[in-house]
Amino acid sequence: MSTTQWADIGVNLGDKQFRGDADAVLERAREAGVTRMLLTGTSVAESRQALTLCRDYPGRGLRATAGIHPHNARFFDDDALAELAGLLDEPEVTAAGEMGLDFNRDFSPRPDQEKAFEAQLAQAAERGLPVFLHQRDAHDRFLPLLKAWRDKLPAAVVHCFTDGRRALYDYLDLDCHIGITGWVCDERRGKALAELVPAIPAARLLVETDAPYLLPRDLPEPPPVKRRNEPCLLPWIGRRLAALRGETPEALAALTFANSAVFLGD
Known part of the structure; x- marks a missing residue:
């Protein structure tokens, strides 16, 4: 088992690809030194699943988000907002989201995405929770919506950042964290x-x-199990990040682990 501790702040452990072997996935993560994981909620049902997984695996460093992804915004209504409110009040749920705008695929109409995003930002602000954000091809609309609420939120992470320099500096100006994935390995x-x-x-x-x-x-x-990404591969991504930044993997692991504690208010 690795003695270096890593924090993976975006894991869709409730995804159907993990059904039947979550035990093995979590064990491989532990052996790789991934001792903190934030399980992502992208709908009411998946947010419930993330919370259930946290409770099913106590002592594994699991926390959950609760939110409605912009792809699912067409299903957003007052009942969904009320259900999210209940989930956000659970102690294992430490961030609101995944929320935001996705104008790349437009799986939900843009007015529905904006309505769901603004309502969830308000809900997070009311509870003093950090937000887990999604933005794709929507920066010019996303930024003012986030900016209107940012001062009322304890923290924000732009999850899976793949945008350009202007967007990066806009988010940094709002004191956002930036989540980097294996996209950087492509x-x-x-x-x-x-x-x-x-x-x-x-x-x-x-x-x-x-x-x-x-x-x-x-x-x-050989390729990983079932050719899917897993938390145990986080150190691989971390080593790539460390090389790009001129740091050691151990230093980057310690840095990002500490940053995850700040983001989550630990």
């Missing part, structure tokens, strides 16, 4: 992000797998 799509990584202030950096998605492209053979 020599095709991740080159621009890799160039930006050194510009992220040490106190703002967080690392995540977004498992089971975004499997790092540069992993050696």
Whole structure:
């Protein structure tokens, strides 16, 4: 077992790809030194599942978010907001989200996305909870909505950041954390992000797998179990980040672990 501790701030452990072997996934994470994981809620049902997993595996460093992803915003209504309120009041739920805007795929109409995003920001502010944010191809609309609430929120992380320099500095100006995934390990799509990584202030950096998605492209053979991403691969992403920033993996692990505690209010 690794003696270096890592924090994975974005794990979709309730995804169907993990059904039947969550025990093994968590054990591999433990052996890799991933001792803190934030389980992502992207709908009311998946937020409930994230909370259940935290309770099913006590002592594993699991925490949950509760929220409605912009892809699911078409299902957002007063009943969903009330159910989220109940989930956000549970002690294992330490952040609100995943929430935000996604104008890349538009799985939900944009007015529905904006309505759900603003309502969830208000709900998080009322409870003094940090927010777990999603933004894709929507920066110009996302930024003013977030800015209107940022001073009322204890912390915010722009999860799976893949945007450009202007967006990065806009979020840093709002004192947001920046979540970096295995996207940075992709020599095709991740080159621009890799160039930006050194510009992220040490106190703002967080690392995540977004498992089971975004499997790092540069992993050696053989491929991982079921060709899916897992929390145990977080140190691989961390080593890539450390190299880009001119740091040791151990120093980056300690830094991002401490930053996760700040973000979550531990």
